[in-house]
Structure formats: structure tokens, C-alpha cells
Amino acid sequence: MSSNNKDTEFSSALAKNTLDEIPAPKSDAKEIVGLVKHSGKTEGYQLSDGSTVSKEEGVRMARDGEIKGVGVAHRKDTEYLKSIPDDSEGNNLGSLPSVSG
Numbered sequence: 001m002s003s004n005n006k007d008t009e010f011s012s013a014l015a016k017n018t019l020d021e022i023p024a025p026k027s028d029a030k031e032i033v034g035l036v037k038h039s040g041k042t043e044g045y046q047l048s049d050g051s052t053v054s055k056e057e058g059v060r061m062a063r064d065g066e067i068k069g070v071g072v073a074h075r076k077d078t079e080y081l082k083s084i085p086d087d088s089e090g091n092n093l094g095s096l097p098s099v100s101g
Contacts, residue, residue: 019073020074023062
């Protein structure tokens with residue numbers, strides 16, 4: 001295995017360790033397609049069916065397998081969703097457009 005592949009695998013494993021859990025999505029799970037922001041802070045998520053949910057509701061839905069491609073992380077006492085690390089930057093939540101809630 002080349003050094004570059006080892007570095008990529010190590011980086012991916014390290015990034016996954018920042019997640020508290022990676023829930024298993026159901027077959028009909030939705031995707032996050034936008035971030036609901038207020039004053040630059042993410043307050044919720046827009047889903048692939050056009051609905052918007054709060055951060056708290058998004059975390060609950062992800063844990064219930066209703067949102068795919070994300071894991072649950074926390075900062076201090078606030079839980080939030082984070083993309084499951086892979087080799088693509090384009091599907092990271094931070095790369096998604098901001099939408100109004």
C-alpha cells in the first residue's frame with residue numbers, strides 16, 4: 001500500500017473518531033441538502049424532502065435511522081450532526097448551501 005493511501009485511511013479513521021456515534025440509516029432515510037443558519041450559526045437542517053428540522057430534531061432523526069450520511073458529535077453539551085468522513089469534500093455538511101428556515 002502506498003504512503004498516500006495509508007495517510008488517507010489514517011485521516012479518515014481519525015475524523016471518524018470525532019463522532020460520538022454513527023447511526024445505521026434505514027433504506028428510506030433522507031439526506032441533508034442545506035443548512036438552516038442564523039447569524040452564521042447552524043440552527044437546523046434542510047432535508048431532501050424539502051422539510052427543515054432543528055439541530056435537536058436532526059440528531060434524533062439520525063439516531064432513529066431517518067437521516068443518512070451523518071454521525072452525531074458534540075461540542076460542550078450541544079449535540080449536532082457531522083458528515084461521515086470519506087474521500088469527498090463536496091458532500092460535507094459545511095459545503096452545503098445555507099437556506100432560510
